[in-house]
């Protein structure tokens with residue numbers, strides 16, 4: 001239990017720290033990673049370079065500190081982060097390393113403003129917040145290892161098939177090297193893939209959503225080749241596309257994540273995806289077709305054009321098995337005469353036709369796409385608790401001001 005005085009200090013210093021933006025956390029990361037280079041085998045170096053991870057950690061810590069006397073209210077957000085930590089192998093013993101470097105960074109950036117009293121209050125608060133993560137993650141590690149077909153941290157899988165889904169997205173079918181049964185997972189969950197890429201000193205971790213239903217003999221991930229002109233090529237996605245062939249091995253975590261479909265429900269579901277954001281949705285759609293095909297389903301997908309439109313045939317086949325299913329396709333930049341339901345960006349008018357009572361909405365795609373869709377849905381009267389979304393990068397959820405979308 002923290003004392004009244006500690007709580008008072010924490011609450012009064014949060015605005016001062018938040019004002020420093022990510023200066024403290026940026027300094028903290030540099031400091032920690034130079035003292036503990038082995039952690040570079042866990043952290044995503046691109047997210048570091050782009051400053052995304054610094055922002056995610058800073059905003060989460062400050063938001064947690066603001067609610068230091070009611071930490072139970074941050075549990076839903078902690079759960080999402082803990083899933084990511086568990087899939088990456090973040091352990092109890094890592095927390096003191098973060099704590100020590102964070103406090104030192106505060107002192108170094110704030111100078112005289114960081115009095116001994118303030119630093120010791122933050123030490124107590126950090127330990128309190130860290131314990132919330134550690135307890136939850138310990139339970140998640142035990143579940144991942146003890147569930148049927150589960151394992152500890154990472155396990156080698158063999159690529160048994162590689163299938164091109166579009167000009168930029170390729171699926172990898174993965175079977176455990178030890179031929180053990182596969183654990184079940186919830187549609188929408190992802191795995192972390194850990195790889196060693198030539199020319200890179202440290203191991204690289206990336207998350208990939210499982211794109212097929214649970215209960216199959218394989219896991220399927222579907223990876224977009226990240227190669228935008230004038231930008232560095234995505235390291236892991238290009239490695240997977242170019243260098244990983246059938247018969248090769250990949251180290252995979254137990255599935256994780258809380259962007260999941262409740263398969264016990266019969267209520268209508270509306271899936272809205274953009275580009276490669278279709279992958280977790282494909283798992284959800286395949287699961288409904290397998291387990292509850294009469295459930296009302298709307299599949300709304302936006303792609304640039306037919307060339308990059310993945311899973312077109314698979315969705316058509318699934319729709320034939322779903323008597324209450326319909327699909328709606330938008331092409332934002334058709335390259336020739338192509339068959340889509342709409343040409344151009346997703347609009348509020350398009351979404352209006354998919355609004356139904358009691359429906360849940362699952363959204364995944366590029367950030368501007370998700371922001372627009374979530375705003376339209378809210379304007380159309382959909383309650384926040386019926387809107388579920390996944391962002392393919394570090395999430396910033398609990399730090400959002402009231403009413404903001406992402």
Ligand SMILES: Cc1cc2nc3c(=O)[nH]c(=O)nc-3n(C[C@H](O)[C@H](O)[C@H](O)COP(=O)(O)OP(=O)(O)OC[C@H]3O[C@@H](n4cnc5c(N)ncnc54)[C@H](O)[C@@H]3O)c2cc1C
Nearest residue numbers: 046206207208209223224231232234235236237279392393
């Ligand atoms: C929960 C979750 C699920 C995901 N599911 C999927 C999925 O199903 N399929 C999928 O394809 N992806 C998915 N992703 C994204 C995936 O994890 C990777 O982020 C993606 O494959 C890119 O990794 P990379 O190593 O190829 O690119 P990176 O090397 O990490 O680069 C990422 C992007 O940043 C750009 N970049 C690199 N360096 C810089 C720099 N210094 N400055 C500015 N820009 C830079 C690159 O051009 C590239 O576009 C998911 C992510 C999450 C968090």
Ligand code: HEM
Nearest residue numbers: 042043044047053056057060090094095098130393394395
């Ligand atoms: C209380 C302490 C911590 C807080 C508040 C925190 C917060 C966060 C947040 C908000 C994210 C982004 C979540 C997402 O992507 O959805 C994240 C990701 C991550 N965290 Fe933590 N974290 C803490 C401790 C740690 C520790 C101890 C480690 C290990 C040394 C760690 C390693 C990571 C890694 C590797 C990622 C993914 C980074 C990436 O993809 O770039 N975190 N954390």
